[in-house]
Amino acid sequence: MVAAVSAEALRKHYPGSAEPALDGFDLSVPPGTVHGLLGPNGAGKTTAVRILATLLRADGGRAAIDGFDVATQAADVRRRIGLVGQYAAVDEILDGRGNLVMFGRLFHLSRHDAQRRAGELLTQFDLTDAGRRPVGKYSGGMRRRLDLAVSMILTPAVLFLDEPTTGLDPRGRAEVWDAVRALVAAGTTVLLTTQYLDEADQLADRISVLAAPKGGGGRVVADGTPDALRARIGGDRIDLVVRHAADLPRAAALVERVAGTAAEIDETTRRVAAPVSDRMGALAAVVHGLQQEGIDAEDLTVRRPTLDEVFLQLTRAGVAA
């Protein structure tokens, strides 16, 4: 099957900057999936999207959308993509419907079809009531939804979302996430860039982690499902918080005995943590040990590592490599 989005060894070095923005960037996104590009500011996420969306020419490497080369078949690519950039690229002075009709006409829909499609999209993105209001009066979340609606006028095969929730409040983020999920359910392939781990976790089937810009940035240092990425830095972790600091040594000994490895001890939060392989067994053993030794526990959890922990570890590894 042809990948919806593919990139091989993309390179881009902006004139005058010390480090390349992209340095051997590889990517392959199967159709109908959501792929997250995760990385800190300056890691090259936006550069990658701009090259894939035909806005920027790469210095080296190849990239294709549905098999169409972004450099040599740009017109074919543009018929297949939607782009939602970092700024809601809609006309502030026109109203919501006016924006959809204008962009629909520019996508070469007939006047009648542009009107009809505008109505459909206003409904789909829950903007019907706001259709006649100037976009300048929209909330951030509404503007983003309109932005998404515009990029869905032709139902593109591939939708690029470049940090779609940057600058939105939690409610706005939730609105945008819901809209994105609806698009994905309809079969659109999505390439999403984000700095937010929870966003990638919420939306993406697979994630590519880009390294930090300093030293070895601009390339993918890890790639996989959110679960697989977590697995790469170890399994579950057990967290025990004791009520009395005096119990810490005994609690640490208990956790180490169960985990079979050294525990991390944080005296200020009275916390003992260690990686474990058998989550339920470890939990039962620690509970049993606490009762036997009469240690007063405040909190006990077994949890998967957060993507933050994964992210820090992977990008640090990328810098070291």
Place this chain on the structure above:
Amino acid sequence: MNVPWVVSDSAVLTRRYLTHLRQQPVELANAVGFPILMVLMFAFLLGGMMTVPGGGDYRQALLPGLFTLTMMFGLSTTMVAVVTDAQRGITDRFRSMPMAHGAVLVGRAAADLMISAIALAVLLLVALAVGWRATGEPAAIATAVGLLLMLRFAVLWVGIYLGLLLRSTGAVTAVQVFEWPFAFLSGLFVAPATMPPVVSTIAEWNPISSTAAATRDLFGNPGWGGDSWVAGHSVLMAVIWPLVIIAVFAPLSAHRYREMSR
């Protein structure tokens, strides 16, 4: 490139800009109000002590200069609009769409020319109200108006190019500041003959001097005269200068738009 799509896409975008004007009448008021203010300032505050070499009413000679000035100041108006679209990401969205690419520029140019035509019409009425008169033949007067709009059409391509190139509001301010000395280093307000020798030659060859001189002539207003070749061929140069500017900046703009940040 598909020619009909260029036309229809341009029309869609021209309509977009004209809708902006309808939604924000204050923009139009600015576009028209500023030159009106200039007319009143020059005519009533400065004009009293200015004289036309060889006689003639200064105000009659001044107004074609102010019409020309208004057309020239359209440069930064266009530039602001281009920079605003680029900064909001709208230009990038257009560029990622399967639309006719020249349309973004042509739509902008057409809309700005229409807006300028409205502004010029209002300005002509105000000029008549303060006592300015066009005494030339109707055909000559129409030609004068045509030359003014031709200059506007030429400078708007400079504005589009600079807007695509610089893409920052700071640069717009710099261009706006630069517009003033450029306007004064010309025959818009005073006769270049009254300037020091080298400066006077530069002022005579300033493209806007040709438009101002040609329109004075065609409107039947008193002019500065002058013995130089360029002063003697003002109508010819008022056609050639804009054509040269368009021939340089329209292709540059098209190229810049395609290759933006590439």
